[in-house]
Amino acid sequence: MMDWTYSAGLFIAFAAAGTAFWSLVKENDDLHRLILVDLLEVITLAFIALAGTDLAEALILPGLVVGISELMALSEIYLRKEGLRNQPRNMLRIEVMDSAPGIIAAVLVVYGIILTGFSGGAVAGLGILFYFTCKGHEEIPELVETASGCAWVLWIVAFFTFILLPQYWLFAVMTAGTAILIKVMAKMALVGTMRGGSDV
Amino acid sequence: MIGYLVSATFTGLLMLGIHRKVIARIQKRPGPPIWQEILHTLKFSFKSTWVPATASRTLFIAVVLIGIGIWCAALFVVTEGGSVLILFGIYMLHKIVEHGYGLSSGSPYGKFGGVRSVISATSEIPLFVTIAAIYLFTHSLIISDIVAYQAVHGPLLLSVPPAAVAMYLVLLSKMPYGPFSIVESKELVSGYKTEHFGVWRAGLEVCNGLKTYVLLYAAVLIFIGQFPIWAMLALMLALLVSLSFVCALSPMLSPYDSVTVQTLATAFMIVYIIALVVMA
Amino acid sequence: MRRETAFKVMSAAALACIAAWTAMIAGWIPAFAAMAVFIVAFPVFVIFLALWWMYSQGKEDIPFIGY
């Protein structure tokens, strides 16, 4: 039952747990400790997932639920003990949206390109949408529209290639795939962004 | 069985009296007569009684009943040769009962006594290491099996002396006037007992008598073996007097020192167990 | 609580103990059942015996708050 992948995974999980515990010991800020403890919960799930059976898959869900409820209980305690009664004015003010939108968007876009096709476009579009949500969208829509138009042209060109020069089918498939990726990506990126300036 | 229960209670109270007497004599005081604790119990049962106005009434009364009940159960477990784990579970539950005594009245002194009884929870950890050591030898935790093992292989006291020492520490931490009795320290008036007066205190004394009897009996049974009742009583008395010597000659530790000493004892026991396992 | 109530509860607990003991000796119930009865009834008996002897009708007081 125990092969080397399990051992390696276990080793990595233990290393991650050690790192997390070490950071938990070093950290003094209560809020950051709460977040680090959440990190520990994720490693816990990794331990369960390593078993790699249907049963393990079924056990992850209760583990996750318990972890989240503990996290919520602790957050409530934190709010109460710090006396934080005011509702935040801007609900969508998450730290990662200031610090790392570029990285997360890039990861999503690259993953989308690897997937290709409709689903790839959706993933990549989500990445771009995330980027716009974080950074605002003043001049970028024009650029996206241009890209979308060019992609559409490419798609048409690919169809013509299929019909006129069928021996270059591979080139046509690749062109169409890339084009549809960019097209869907562009359309997805427009979801939620309103035209007519920032005050709409 | 009823007779045994009642006589165990009185024997336990008598032993507590002997404990006080021995301590007093070592400290060059005359000390109370040895039946003082029995008189205490009777005296308290004749005193006027009510429940304090601020108390949580049900809990205030229920913990007294539970306290006597669990030690009755422990006595039956020991005499009938049940599982050692049940006995030690009850030993730990006694902590909760003390906690309940302290918190239920609303008194600040009782509360601190109760909180201290929870702090001194370290005293239980050597107990479980002791159990593990016993299990490695006997492969059973049923008291009758342990007794049978000792009848064949000789007392466990000689085969696992460190476990016996840990058990001795555990007994010591439950003896009054001992170095670990931080719950009864005088700056807390009477600790968790402060508000349980009159009849409730008499119940508490009955519980203490039973507890002393059961713990001493169990220690003799687990580490030396089963003997006729007079020999058991003699061995228990010897054990008690040795405990009294320690209590008389050592000062009460501060709460954190007490915890530290018990933690060190636990660490030592864990090392010992690991050594046993590695050698086996 | 009135003295009569305490007496009634005490006698009930004592009767339960004696009944369980008799039944066990006669072999009607197993030993562990008798023990269960003792574990429940003995504390009740002890406390209510003492309460029957002395339960003051005095006024409830606040806890001890220092000398």
Add this chain to the structure above:
Amino acid sequence: MYEHLMENIGGPVAFALEFGDIVNYFSPYTLTLFILAFAFTVLAVVSRPERQIDIAFGGDAYTAKVITLQEMRFRRFMAIACGLASMGAMVSGDIFNFTLFTSMVGITNVGIVAAVRNRHVLNAAYEYGIVAMAATLPLFGGAAIILATTGTLSIWELSSGTWTVPAVAKGLLGLGVIGEGMAPFYAAKAEMFRAPGAPYVIMCSLSSLLIFLRVIEIIITI
């Protein structure tokens, strides 16, 4: 000596309820623990909280803390939930269920004192919560390693002696339970007991003690 290894530890099994390979069993040991959890849960249901007296040092003044009805209801609910979780942990025949109940005990312990308006107690509860949550890693990790190495989580199966459970898994399991509120991690927890409301606060210490007692049985059995 009994045939089934488990019966040498907690006594002969009086009653067992089978769900496939998971067997929930009552030995005298688990039964005792179950009854105690039940008794204290009933106490939490029926008793009213005490009014805690505080002395203002340096004078004769004293104050009584009164628990409001709303706060009492919430804390009683949490205490009952805690009692139910400990009862579940006492009879569970499945290691993963046991760990889930243990985590639930941790959550409800925080909940019992969460409604108290006392910064000191809340700080202690927060510290305890952090430790308890960190303790779920060894707890679930231990259970997961047992599952991965033996392929079963049933205590009954594991105690039959056909499996060898790695010592590290047992150690992790024990460490996890100790982290939920036993020595030496209870330092934060002891401060929580300063909160008024004895019948509820007592469930905090009782539940962690009971799960500790149970995990000792499990560790020796498997």
